[in-house]
Amino acid sequence: MFTGIIEAVGKIVAAEPNGGDLRLRVQSNDLDLGDVQLGDSIATNGVCLTVVELPGDGYWADVSVETLDFTTLRQWKVGRAVNLEKALTPTTRLGGHLVSGHVDGVGEVISRHKDARSERFRIKAPSELARYIAHKGSITVDGTSLTVNAVDGAEFELNIVPHTIEKTVIGTYQPGTQVNLEVDVIARYLERLLLGNDAASADGSKKGIDIAFLAENGFYRR
Incomplete structure (x- = not known):
């Protein structure tokens, strides 16, 4: 980890x-x-x-x-x-979030522009990862733990401070750059957990979580 x-x-x-x-x-x-x-x-x-x-x-x-x-x-x-x-040790400060190092998919940098002293990046994720990306949630981009500042479908925005620009490869990103994405591990396990017994069936892993599923299992009231 x-x-x-x-x-x-x-x-x-x-x-x-x-x-x-x-x-x-x-x-x-x-x-x-x-x-x-x-x-x-x-x-x-x-x-x-x-x-x-x-x-x-x-x-x-x-x-x-x-x-x-x-x-x-x-x-x-x-x-x-x-x-x-x-890899972290038991005494490591958890300054970011828990990252497994198992990449979920490849995203693409769509845009980059100045935002005061920081820089704003917009990245497009594979559509199948969009449900795991949440406003103010965590995401790993090329190994860097970052906070999602905005979400629009499969696209999300990041506000990167000068220190991170200087000390990581993010400073080299340009529109078209492809990046490794790892979504929050808790989101992945939560989705699997919510499938319940369906997770053991061949079709269970393909169902995913939607409003109908949440309502059926008491997590959402129409």
């Missing part, structure tokens, strides 16, 4: 195809790797990767086909900047 508070920005220095998937090397002189061991997890632009080698100035990780298919990682080239965060 992670908090979504970025510790350092690293860069991709090698991306080697390996048996149908990928072997990735990430370099960072700013991330303290002194307490990292082989098998530990590091969120890399929001993707939980397992450390398989520690060359001293970064780490190597293996990337599965599943990860390549459901994240922006297939687009990564040598030289790309990436957000980095080590």
